[in-house]
Amino acid sequence: MFSPKFDELVQALRTLPSVGPKSAQRMALNLVMKNKIQAEILANALHNAVNSIRSCQKCHSLTEQDVCDICLSIERDDGLMCVVESPADVMAIEQTGSFRGKYYVLGGHLSPLDGIGPDDIGIPALMARLRQGTVQEVILATNATVEGQATAHYLLEACKHLPVKLTRIAQGVPQGGELEYVDSHTLGQAMHHRLQFK
């Protein structure tokens, strides 16, 4: 509205996830009026990031090198592999600090309606890697959504004949969750997979 360059900035900001027209306008005004230095920092950060961050050749997570730090680490267990849908999931699991194995990022989930099959999410390459025999346990950590569950089940079937242990992350009541407000499927799973205390 003020100028073509302002409108271009608003349009560019609108392509960010969960940024609508009002938020984009607010961000643009904030950057142009109060945060010019910050805007330049963001512009440079964007430019640098897209030009240096790529997919790890081994696990398909994100890295600035050919192979990511996690894949290269000799302190992490090569025999334990966690299969996730996206690099965001790697991040989430790393933040728990409770996993010391390696990852494999599918980059999505099976979705026949969208034409996304096993080849599109790197399952053949995963199978090839599992056949090498280093991995002893595969933790299927795809999302607990319908598509994530379907992908986990597909992998379970595909790995049946391989000499690897297959596990799936637990489903249950989240920390702080009140039973009254937990959905019945989750509560059913929590009851079914209850842990023995004594």
Next chain:
Amino acid sequence: MFSPKFDELVQALRTLPSVGPKSAQRMALNLVMKNKIQAEILANALHNAVNSIRSCQKCHSLTEQDVCDICLSIERDDGLMCVVESPADVMAIEQTGSFRGKYYVLGGHLSPLDGIGPDDIGIPALMARLRQGTVQEVILATNATVEGQATAHYLLEACKHLPVKLTRIAQGVPQGGELEYVDSHTLGQAMHHRLQFK
């Protein structure tokens, strides 16, 4: 987490208004994984915007020239001036399509506790402009917040001796508002300033 450049991008995105750590991470992943071209477009838009957009010398709204299109327009009424707090308000009023005068952007509101006085929000320059005699009516369109109201009252007092008509935007029940849920001050104002139909 993945790489220093990724972290820098997340940090830069976090400085945007209402973007928290999770949103920033989601935006960064989205840009790096799916929208590299879009990221470059955004980087360029940011760079172009901060380097060409500045304050209009006349109204202090935003423009790429010395004086903005609204101030330069000969189709708009020079005798009618709308005083607002920020360029975002100019945008909001322009979107209504119901105002054909000129604007004056204060760039904030009076806030003695934060040390913001009349000089900081360009009131002397506004008074000087009103003294030139072109403006016949000043519409005080500062926010209906405590600070916005105080700023409007200050301007009312300051302009008392000038031969200009002073008006304040109406307060009342918003479109679609249910009386039951409108706060009592607003409803009180709506009753007090009721419009005569017949």
